[in-house]
Amino acid sequence: MLRHLISAADLTRDDAVLILDTAEEMARVADRPIKKLPTLRGRTIVNLFFEDSTRTRISFEAAEKRLSADVINFSAKGSSVSKGESLKDTAQTLEAMGVDAVVIRHGASGAPYRLANSGWIDAAVVNAGDGTHQHPTQALLDAFTMRRRLIGRDAGLGQDLSGKRITIVGDVLHSRVARSNVDLLHTLGAEVTLVAPPTLVPVGVDSWPCAISYDLDSALPKCDAVMMLRVQRERMNAAFFPTEREYSRRYGLDGDRMAKLPEHAIVMHPGPMVRGMEITAEVADSDRCTAVEQVANGVSIRMAVLYLLLGGNEPALTHARTNEEK
């Protein structure tokens, strides 16, 4: 039984489709005058954010509040962590307060896994992004956005993304979004192509269930969705490309490149966007760009995940991590 959501690779196809279908119903709550469900009344969820985040933290908080959970926000700045407290002691403090779930973002890859499997706490752990490892709810909301746009809101129910061709472009090396998306999209039957400069492709990528290309222009005409990644300067301690201008020329998405996409194809961005770097303002503001929609969908997806993990006496998701998918 899957008690925690640590990695997108832990989800089976049926789990992922169940989350997407549940999110589709959750999305309808946003259209109501009273955007609230009583489902997690009396459950306490801590948002444990060791790394800066606006989008993800607010999105989780909105999802928790719409499900009537009690929400405690914790950010490392201004907490005992800045006085040198370890993750273990922080976790045990939270456990003593009786929390039911911990949503954790941490700069170190594997921190959520450690929290979930160390025996420090009983609470369910939801990974909200760890280092360069995983960000499963982002992958789920991306898949949700693709299913809605490429198949349809109602037509998509119960469906996966079989046969859809997705191109992920940019700083794959530092991107937990790319890793999570490759895992989840593969599980959902999509064909993923990563496009990046050779220096920004991680070692061992040939074992991932996806194709690699270094040429954006040849990949564009044959994809249903293109996902642009931000170049994560804050994680870079070396020069990975000569100049920003050169990166932008070769791997940035501008109007001319967007015109090469098939007519139905969408442009995605997990945010925050750096206009003029990986994406031009013209593309970011076009109606093919789903960046804002992805944020709205994030709340629905997080409601679905929290409901399925915490809504009953045991989680509704099965555990199916296999070695080949790791």
Added chain:
Amino acid sequence: MDKHDTPARPQASDARPVLEGPDIARVLTRIAHEIVERAKGADDVVLLGIPTRGVFLAQRLAAKLEQITDRKIPVGSLDITMYRDDLRMHPPRALARTEIPGDGIDGRLVVLVDDVLFSGRTIRAALDALNDIGRPRAVQLAVLVDRGHRELPIRADYVGKNLPTSLRETVKVQLAEEDGRDTVLLGVKAGQ
């Protein structure tokens, strides 16, 4: 010759039909007339079915009401999963669709439609769910079968068939839209 009249599998023979297709059609026609009578013309009636089978019953009732009144009757669905009082006792259930007709339910007469009325807990959850959606003028309840054993002070306004049962028995409604045929089966709980 083969024996064509061998008894059906034990499970199926345990369950005895108490309402067949034509009975269900007649019962729904009667309920439709009762709604029109009690609501004095059903001008402001909104039918909300409780998934899964309540939704099909609501759609059938709406069709009958439209025949009687010659007016379009708004019909929708109300999923009560998130409002259940036994959520913590089972794994989370898949959600069904809540579809409120375009004009909403404020100031309207909402008739909730379900297949079986038993403990009354589903209807309590439905009343809570309605509360988050709007403020109807009044709420009424129509059910195909009332099998008794209420655990809450709730009663139906329109009942297809009162079916006195024991707690050892099961009542299963099958509808063509979902199960391929119309019938209400009275059976005995497995293992009893």
